[in-house]
Each structure stands twice: as C-alpha cells, then as structure tokens.
Amino acid sequence: MTAPLAGITILDMTHVLAGPYCTMTLADLGAEVIKVEQPVTGDDTRAFPPFKDGKSAYFATINHGKKSIALNLKDADDRAIFERLVARADVLVENYRPGVMERLGYGWDALHEVFPRLVYGAVSGFGHTGPDAKRPAYDMVVQARGGVMSITGEKDRDPVRVGASIGDIVAGMFLAQGILAALFDRDRLGKGRKIDVSMLDSQLALLEHAVAMTSVNGVAPGPSGARHPSITPFETFHAADGLFVIAAGNDRLFEKLCLAMELPLADDPRFATNPARCENARLLKRLIEAVTLGDTRAFWIAKLTAAGIPTGPIQNVGEVLKDPQIQARNMVVDVLDRNGRAAYTAAGNPIKMTDNPDPSTRRPAPDLDGNRGEILRWLDDS
Amino acid sequence: MTAPLAGITILDMTHVLAGPYCTMTLADLGAEVIKVEQPVTGDDTRAFPPFKDGKSAYFATINHGKKSIALNLKDADDRAIFERLVARADVLVENYRPGVMERLGYGWDALHEVFPRLVYGAVSGFGHTGPDAKRPAYDMVVQARGGVMSITGEKDRDPVRVGASIGDIVAGMFLAQGILAALFDRDRLGKGRKIDVSMLDSQLALLEHAVAMTSVNGVAPGPSGARHPSITPFETFHAADGLFVIAAGNDRLFEKLCLAMELPLADDPRFATNPARCENARLLKRLIEAVTLGDTRAFWIAKLTAAGIPTGPIQNVGEVLKDPQIQARNMVVDVLDRNGRAAYTAAGNPIKMTDNPDPSTRRPAPDLDGNRGEILRWLDDS
Numbered sequence: 079m080t081a082p083l084a085g086i087t088i089l090d091m092t093h094v095l096a097g098p099y100c101t102m103t104l105a106d107l108g109a110e111v112i113k114v115e116q117p118v119t120g121d122d123t124r125a126f127p128p129f130k131d132g133k134s135a136y137f138a139t140i141n142h143g144k145k146s147i148a149l150n151l152k153d154a155d156d157r158a159i160f161e162r163l164v165a166r167a168d169v170l171v172e173n174y175r176p177g178v179m180e181r182l183g184y185g186w187d188a189l190h191e192v193f194p195r196l197v198y199g200a201v202s203g204f205g206h207t208g209p210d211a212k213r214p215a216y217d218m219v220v221q222a223r224g225g226v227m228s229i230t231g232e233k234d235r236d237p238v239r240v241g242a243s244i245g246d247i248v249a250g251m252f253l254a255q256g257i258l259a260a261l262f263d264r265d266r267l268g269k270g271r272k273i274d275v276s277m278l279d280s281q282l283a284l285l286e287h288a289v290a291m292t293s294v295n296g297v298a299p300g301p302s303g304a305r306h307p308s309i310t311p312f313e314t315f316h317a318a319d320g321l322f323v324i325a326a327g328n329d330r331l332f333e334k335l336c337l338a339m340e341l342p343l344a345d346d347p348r349f350a351t352n353p354a355r356c357e358n359a360r361l362l363k364r365l366i367e368a369v370t371l372g373d374t375r376a377f378w379i380a381k382l383t384a385a386g387i388p389t390g391p392i393q394n395v396g397e398v399l400k401d402p403q404i405q406a407r408n409m410v411v412d413v414l415d416r417n418g419r420a421a422y423t424a425a426g427n428p429i430k431m432t433d434n435p436d437p438s439t440r441r442p443a444p445d446l447d448g449n450r451g452e453i454l455r456w457l458d459d460s
Numbered sequence: 461m462t463a464p465l466a467g468i469t470i471l472d473m474t475h476v477l478a479g480p481y482c483t484m485t486l487a488d489l490g491a492e493v494i495k496v497e498q499p500v501t502g503d504d505t506r507a508f509p510p511f512k513d514g515k516s517a518y519f520a521t522i523n524h525g526k527k528s529i530a531l532n533l534k535d536a537d538d539r540a541i542f543e544r545l546v547a548r549a550d551v552l553v554e555n556y557r558p559g560v561m562e563r564l565g566y567g568w569d570a571l572h573e574v575f576p577r578l579v580y581g582a583v584s585g586f587g588h589t590g591p592d593a594k595r596p597a598y599d600m601v602v603q604a605r606g607g608v609m610s611i612t613g614e615k616d617r618d619p620v621r622v623g624a625s626i627g628d629i630v631a632g633m634f635l636a637q638g639i640l641a642a643l644f645d646r647d648r649l650g651k652g653r654k655i656d657v658s659m660l661d662s663q664l665a666l667l668e669h670a671v672a673m674t675s676v677n678g679v680a681p682g683p684s685g686a687r688h689p690s691i692t693p694f695e696t697f698h699a700a701d702g703l704f705v706i707a708a709g710n711d712r713l714f715e716k717l718c719l720a721m722e723l724p725l726a727d728d729p730r731f732a733t734n735p736a737r738c739e740n741a742r743l744l745k746r747l748i749e750a751v752t753l754g755d756t757r758a759f760w761i762a763k764l765t766a767a768g769i770p771t772g773p774i775q776n777v778g779e780v781l782k783d784p785q786i787q788a789r790n791m792v793v794d795v796l797d798r799n800g801r802a803a804y805t806a807a808g809n810p811i812k813m814t815d816n817p818d819p820s821t822r823r824p825a826p827d828l829d830g831n832r833g834e835i836l837r838w839l840d841d842s
Binding site for chain 2: 080082083094095099103107122125126127128129130135136138139140203204205206207208209210213214215216217218219220221222223224225226227228229230231232235236237238239240241242243244247248249251252253254255256258259260261262263266267271272273274275276278279280281282283284285286287288289290291292293294295297298299300301302303304305306307308309312313314321322323325327328331352353356383386387388389390391392393394395396397398399401402403404406407409410422423424425426427428429430431432433434
C-alpha cells in the first residue's frame with residue numbers, strides 16, 4: 079500500500095472551509111499537511127458549533143490528521159521558521175483575501191523566485207484578478223451571486239441555499255485538482271505553478287445545464303423545485319407513507335417504468351419521447367402519483383429497483399450514516415481523540431483507489447500549535 | 461505555455477454527465493480526450509435539450525474539444541481497434557454500471573494485467589462494491605438518498621433538488637482528483653491504479669457540517685432554508701426592491717455590520733457571540749430586515765461592501781453570465797462550430813493556473829464517430 083501523495087508536504091495556511099477541505103482531500107491521498115495558524119485564536123472554525131468535549135466537531139472533522147504550528151508572520155523569529163517550512167514544502171495552500179500574502183512578503187511572485195518548485199494554491203471568494211478580487215466572500219454570497227440559488231427552490235417562492243456548503247467545498251475541490259495537475263507536471267516543467275481558484279467561478283462551473291438553457295433560449299431558468307428541468311420523469315413522488323425519487327433518464331427506462339407500474343403510457347404520443355414528456359411533465363406526474371399513492375415507499379422502491387429503474391428514498395443525514403451501502407463503502411469514519419478513542423464521526427474518503435489505504439479511523443485534529451516541537455525538530459533534521 | 465496534462469491521452473468511455481464532466485476538466489488541463497461511443501446513438505446527451513442548429517447544446521458544452529470514435533465492442537474488428545487505443549492511452553475513464561466492462565472483457569483486472577501502467581477511473585451510482593453496487597442511479601437519486609435534499613429547502617415543506625446536477629458533477633470532480641493523484645504517482649509505484657468513485661459516497665462527502673451536527677446532537681438537521689445552520693447572520697434579507705445576502709461569519713464582521721447599519725446590537729448579550737446569534741437568529745433577522753427594507757439592494761450591497769462585509773445579490777444565470785467579475789475571469793467561453801463560429805456558450809475553466817492556456821473559445825464537440833479516420837491514422841503512426 080502506497081498512498082499516491084506519500085512524501086508530499088503541504089503547508090496549509092487556510093481557515094474555515096474551502097482551503098481546509100482541499101487539504102483534507104489531499105491528506106486522504108497521503109499528503110502530510112502542516113497547518114500554519116494565527117497565534118491565540120487559530121482557525122475560526124475552532125469556535126464553530128457543534129462542540130463535543132469542549133472542542134468543535136466541525137473543526138475536528140475537516141482537520142483530522144493535520145499538524146498545527148502557530149506562527150505570527152509579523153514576528154522575525156516566526157518568519158524564519160515559516161521560511162524554513164516553505165523550503166521543505168511541495169505545496170503551499172492559502173485562502174486569504176488576495177493581497178494578504180503579498181503584504182506579508184509571501185505572495186506568489188516573491189515565493190516563486192526563491193522556491194521555484196513550490197506549487198502555490200490559492201482559493202478566494204472572487205479570485206486574484208478582476209474588479210472584485212479584494213472583496214470578502216463566504217459560501218452563501220457565492221451561492222447567491224453565482225446562480226445556483228436562482229435555480230434551487232420552489233417556483234414562486236424565494237430561492238433557498240443549498241444545504242451543503244458547495245460554495246466553499248466545490249472551490250476547494252477544483253483547487254485540489256489544480257494542485258495535483260501542477261505536481262504531476264512539476265518535473266517536466268521544471269517549476270511549480272500558481273493555481274488561483276475563485277469560489278464564484280466555481281459556482282458557474284456547476285451550471286452546465288442552466289448555462290446551455292440560458293444561452294440557447296435567451297431566458298434564465300427559474301428554480302427547479304424537486305425535478306430535473308429537462309429530463310422527465312426525474313423527480314419526487316409521494317407514496318402512501320412518504321417521498322421518493324424516480325429518475326427515468328431515457329425512453330427505455332420510461333418503458334420499463336410504465337410496464338412495472340402497469341401504466342399504458344409508453345406509446346402515448348404525449349409521453350413517447352423525452353421532449354414530449356418534458357412538455358407534459360405535470361400531467362405525467364399526476365398520472366404516476368395516482369398509482370404510487372396506492373402503496374408504500376418501500377414497496378415502490380423494491381418494485382422499481384427490480385425492474386431496473388433508478389429510484390430511491392429521500393434520506394435525512396442520520397439515515398444516510400446508517401445506509402448499508404454507505405457503510406459497506408467505509409464512508410463513515412471515526413476521528414480519534416488524543417487517547418485513541420473514537421470521538422467524532424466524519425465522512426470517509428470518496429476517492430476509493432487501489433493501493434491507497436482506506437482506514438476506518440482518522441488521526442485527531444491538532445490542538446492549536448500542538449505540533450510545534452515536532453515540526454521544529456523535523457526542520458532541524460533536514 | 462505548457463498545459464500540465466499535455467501529452468496525456470484519455471480514453472473516454474463515458475456518457476451523460478459524471479464521466480464527461482470529469483474528462484472535460486482534464487481536457488481543460490491539457491489532456492487529449494478520445495470519446496469511445498456506441499454506434500448509431502452515441503452518448504445519450506446527444507438527444508438532450510436544449511438544441512441549437514439541430515444539435516444538443518447540453519452535449520456540446522460538456523464535450524467540447526474531445527474526439528469521437530464509434531466502436532461496437534461486441535465486434536471483433538472494433539475490439540481490435542479498442543485494444544490498440546488502450547495500449548496508447550494513459551487513462552481510461554468509464555461510467556458504466558459495475559459489471560459492464562467485465563462482461564466486455566475489459567474490466568480493471570483484465571486490463572491491468574495487460575496494460576499495467578493504465579490508470580482506470582470509474583464513476584458509478586453506488587460504486588463497484590457493496591450490496592447496491594449494480595443498481596442504476598441518476599443525479600437526483602443520489603441527491604435524495606445521500607442526504608443533500610434533506611437539508612435543502614424550506615422548513616415544513618417538501619425538500620427540493622439542488623438546481624445544479626451536483627450528484628453527477630461532484631462525483632466527476634472526485635474522480636478527476638483520483639486520476640491526477642494516480643498519474644502523479646504512476647512512475648514511483650510502477651503501475652496504474654483503479655479509482656472507484658460512487659455518486660452516493662460523493663454526496664456524503666459534501667455534508668461536513670450536517671454530519672458533525674447529526675453525530676454530536678443525535679438529531680439530523682432539517683432543511684436550512686435560506687440561511688447557514690450554524691453561522692448567524694448568514695442568510696438572505698429583503699431590501700426594498702429585492703433579495704440579497706449578508707454573510708457576517710464572525711464577531712468582527714458582525715460588529716462592522718452593526719456599525720454600517722447603525723444598529724446598536726454588537727454589545728447586546730443576545731447577539732454578542734455567534735452561538736448567541738444562532739440562538740436568537742429569527743429576532744436578529746427581523747431587526748436587520750427592518751433596516752434593509754428602507755433602501756434598495758444596490759444601496760445596501762455598496763454600503764456593506766465598503767464596510768468590508770461579505771454581501772451580494774441573488775443573480776439568475778443570465779445575470780451571472782454578464783457579471784463583470786465573471787467576465788474579467790474569462791469564465792464565459794464560446795464553443796465553436798465546425799466553421800469556427802461561436803455557436804454555444806459554456807462555463808470556462810475555474811482552475812486558473814500559470815503556464816496553462818486559458819482560451820476564450822473551445823474547439824467543437826465531436827460528431828458521432830467524427831474522428832475515426834484521424835484516430836486510426838494516429839494508431840498506425842505509433
């Protein structure tokens with residue numbers, strides 16, 4: 079077993095979510111992550127609820143297995159330590175507001191000159207260029223401005239936020255992808271690269287379908303409610319005891335669905351093709367729901383699954399954590415505390431890969447400055 | 461300018477969204493992508509609306525710059541071509557139902573034996589292991605079963621789907637990350653790896669906060685509506701003429717907000733800390749909205765931005781495409797047609813990187829089997 083990023087050291091100057099999420103996924107691929115935090119307070123999320131045993135479960139589940147050193151980058155001694163760390167690192171990741179690293183003397187240009195092989199990954203609200211580069215942003219600002227909220231929610235009601243923090247997380251994922259590509263090519267290029275990911279850009283990158291609709295039709299789509307805007311049927315239905323989803327993404331699946339439900343609609347010209355079904359989506363939903371209301375959700379999921387039709391329940395997060403498929407995939411892991419006890423529950427690594435360890439536990443998240451001695455000794459060992 | 465993946469060839473056996481999105485992001489990093497499609501129909505999305513000039517804009521905007529060859533993998537001659545392609549490829553990507561590649565004789569085990577350096581990336585609804593491995597899935601099935609829908613929408617109403625297809629896209633992004641990590645380590649390990657990404661797993665990986673809340677409190681969170689569940693104020697507010705977002709993620713920002721709005725709340729014990737603000741979120745929203753309703757959205761966004769507070773409008777996709785920041789970042793690109801004319805609008809590459817070209821146009825998406833001759837000549841050139 080060799081993790082693909084074994085031996086790679088990441089200097090992690092990030093806080094809150096986009097940056098820490100990025101370095102978490104790289105740690106799951108084997109990288110060593112050294113978190114450089116502000117003295118006294120450290121990462122903001124150390125103060126975010128929920129708390130368990132006096133510590134933030136939020137912080138613990140995103141920063142597991144990382145090391146921490148607190149450095150005051152306006153202090154000469156700490157700057158010297160920082161520069162020794164940069165010299166040993168393969169990658170520096172930061173999610174400060176653009177300009178902050180430059181004011182510290184550690185912007186890309188300055189670092190690249192001294193450490194040409196360093197890969198420099200930055201994620202920020204709006205990116206390092208453009209008129210709004212220096213504006214602050216959080217997840218919800220980019221979900222709103224980036225268009226995702228405008229297509230999420232119910233028709234004729236206010237838009238809603240995506241419950242998951244995709245404004246941060248998706249940007250962190252794009253940054254991880256850029257960092258890996260730069261590492262891959264570092265030897266051939268003979269130098270590192272700067273990667274500059276914007277949370278706002280990343281939101282637009284999620285809108286493949288909505289961009290196509292807007293540019294072809296000249297009209298921006300509204301909130302899609304609980305259905306796909308251009309595939310039918312692909313939405314929620316009420317059974318006698320609750321909601322479930324049927325996603326019949328092509329004609330063949332629609333025929334199978336009609337057969338399984340004993341609905342004589344597959345040859346009906348109103349429903350024979352996906353464009354026709356989209357035209358008559360509301361009528362089709364009523365016809366299908368008239369049948370699904372006659373039995374339980376479990377009945378329909380079993381019956382439609384047996385017929386090969388994509389279907390499933392709407393589950394809350396508690397149900398998801400117990401889902402047999404999720405369990406079988408080792409997707410719920412325990413973050414340990416200092417005493418080796420399971421202390422926090424976290425999502426596992428979704429990138430399952432041969433020869434990469436996939437343990438069912440994670441090492442603890444660090445205390446603020448908790449690895450200072452060890453890190454200084456490692457620097458002296460070089 | 462050298463794209464980091466220049467010289468890398470990807471054999472793309474994917475269709476619809478998760479797989480094609482993955483290979484699109486790798487193409488934007490410089491990889492050559494050869495799409496192997498079913499004869500006659502090709503990728504399902506060739507038939508997905510909206511259409512322009514008789515072609516699917518949906519297909520065009522996700523498959524730009526790829527090449528296409530149609531191969532019947534049950535035909536001996538086409539199988540011989542396929543095997544020559546695999547021999548030349550660095551990466552094979554597929555999003556068939558688990559078992560399909562094995563039945564064709566091209567599962568990971570078989571290919572790995574003959575082509576040990578090949579990186580094999582698979583994305584599927586539920587992954588290649590576990591009790592539900594062989595079930596079919598589409599985006600909405602995993603949004604529902606994976607928990608994201610349960611936290612998206614309004615309290616006391618049915619959950620809604622995230623308007624963007626994050627069930628597919630996020631899985632495609634994790635797969636791209638795994639492929640890049642495997643490529644990075646290929647020489648050191650001396651062999652390729654299989655990456656097995658599940659759309660369901662990927663949904664859980666987005667729920668950092670909800671997982672922490674569920675495991676610490678023992679209660680799964682409900683739909684978050686238009687606010688962050690554990691940061692306050694971090695939500696939508698009505699101005700006189702429309703909705704906008706204020707995201708004051710810490711005490712310092714909340715103080716600035718109170719100052720800018722002339723609201724004497726920063727020292728009020730009900731609002732002095734984030735936990736207190738979360739407790740009294742509804743009251744705080746009423747107090748803030750009583751002020752914001754007194755002026756326009758543009759007024760408040762300008763005023764709060766000047767005060768350094770993260771804020772912004774809710775924009776529809778048409779507004780996003782014209783957003784000056786999005787434009788300045790080259791995030792709206794034109795996909796060309798065969799005659800070199802701008803034919804389709806697509807999202808640009810969110811991974812901005814030094815030395816990687818970031819053109820404002822994209823080469824056309826291929827016609828089905830449109831590059832057969834060129835691909836066969838390339839194979840003969842080896």
